[in-house]
Amino acid sequence: MRKAAPYILVVMLAAVAGGVFLRYRGGREAASTAPVARAGTARHLVLVTIDTLRADHVGAYGYRAGTTPSLDRIAQGGVRFDRAYAPAPITLASHASMLTGRYPAGHGARDNLMPVNASVPTLATVLHDQGFQTAAFIAAFPLDHRFGLSRGFDVYSDRMPRGPEGKLLNERPGRQVVDEALGWLEAHRGGRFFLWVHLYEPHAPYGDPAHAAGRSPIERYDDEIRTADGQVGRLLDGLGPVLADTIVIVVGDHGEAFGEHGEIGHSIFVYDTTLHVPWVMMGPGITARGAAITDPVCLIDLAPTLLALLGTGKIDADGVNVRPLIDGGHLPARDLYAESFAPLVDFGWSPLRALRSGAWKTIAAPRPEMYDIERDPNETTDVTALHPDVQKKFADRIDRYSPAELAQSPDAIVTSDREAATRLRALGYVQGTREKATATGRADPKDRRELAARMGLVVSGELQGKALEDALRAILRDDPGNPQAHLRLGDCLLDQAQWAEAERHFSVAITGDLPSVDAYLGLAACQSALGRRDASEQTLRKAHELEPDNPVVSANLGILESQAGRADQAIRSLTEALVVDPDFHEARFNLALAYARAGRRQDAERAARDLLSRLPADAPQRPEVERLIAALGR
């Protein structure tokens, strides 16, 4: 399946190694035919989170495109929450709130890259303490174990595959995630268990935009939802008889904007376009069949509710146990909060904080907004001027969830994890030139929405070739220093073999201090293509200082060293890359070549045979490796 991060140094590697490496194949799944759970006591818990899934694209929520037969069956066998909201429109913050029951301020992950506070209990730590076997199977990098959600899990599978150009991919297909989950279930029959499965298909880009076959982005988004739903069906089928003792819950972590409020993607604004999510569940103790719950709930309610349904105690949470709603009752009215810190962290704009209370939703911003969401659920008419008293009251209440002062100090909440930042940008989390606050405060994201939308479109992966190049040039006209746009324009030009111009853009990106070595890798590729090998090697050495463990940097250094006749150095660099990632096939191929150049035929043959044993039977590179082995044997 597609979605490889655009990767620069393929130019250098391909010149030597040739060929394209492993790709995934897509495939549609049939809807599940597993039985519905019976009433009784729940022993097990299966939580499925589907990334970027809007509630209004789910059949149970009225969508007619037939996207979600498996989710619809869960809703029919149990309940659906018609008004469920994410506390933040971004993956890590939202998932951390699900697992801790807390708003982002209570767990610390205010944005992607910001780790969850290690002292906060989670659904996994609580259930693990209660003797549950626990496992999580993760489909994308924002939930990597380094960000703190792996605590309490016996197994936390978050290793991403390598892409066609040797670089680690940011995501993996749901089929692979569910295969692993089913394998784990098979090996853990017996005790109580908590299984979390994360599916990423609906996240942009939607399918392969280069082979869209006339299908619109929304149609391709729906295709991806069908694929994810098919995996939910496989999981239900795989549970077999255990399903009857299991709470199965499926939720979205946030929605997706297709131009609503001028937004593309998610992570900047806090309109319900990106906050309204599906929440369906069934299992023992959920006796309603196909009931719709209309009271508003938040994903922070998930952990307290699941612990109550499992009869396994409580968690110190902002959310509440919503079981009374499931049983047909009501809960006292309460405020629900949501926030977005990506505008601050990525752009230096004001963060956005929202409060939902009864018919009202208010958004704290330099120019505050208020909507009558009962009459105007699409938030099209700002009624702040009509109800200044209500707006003022809400502004004070919002400060209880997150004080306004924090809006002024982005550096305090920005990570320095360079590799992590790089990969998140490749996933579509944008980063512009961070704007400084002025005397009048930070920019209101509303006033930057065109720039945000253009960046959103660029990072979505939906634009290709000339359209992508034009969009990047337009961003640079408005925001000439934007290092991310320079980097991506450099990539575009590199693809077109326009080395000299690409080199200029990579150089500007480096000056802009992007927290990644991607610009160095691009610059090195240009310098090498222009015949300036020494400069290329120097650039790679700087990159190596910044990211000593980056195997792509080490491997490319090794290739240059090998070409320069410094075989021992080359062997060292290529081995270094393979220590970090033994499945970096291009590096192993070049290691075999370096051994051959050094006259070490046996080592060369061993490396080549090792590579052959690691390549799948149908890998297109096998003939090339076999030719090398044959040549070494002569």
Ligand SMILES: [Zn+2]
């Ligand atoms: Zn997400």
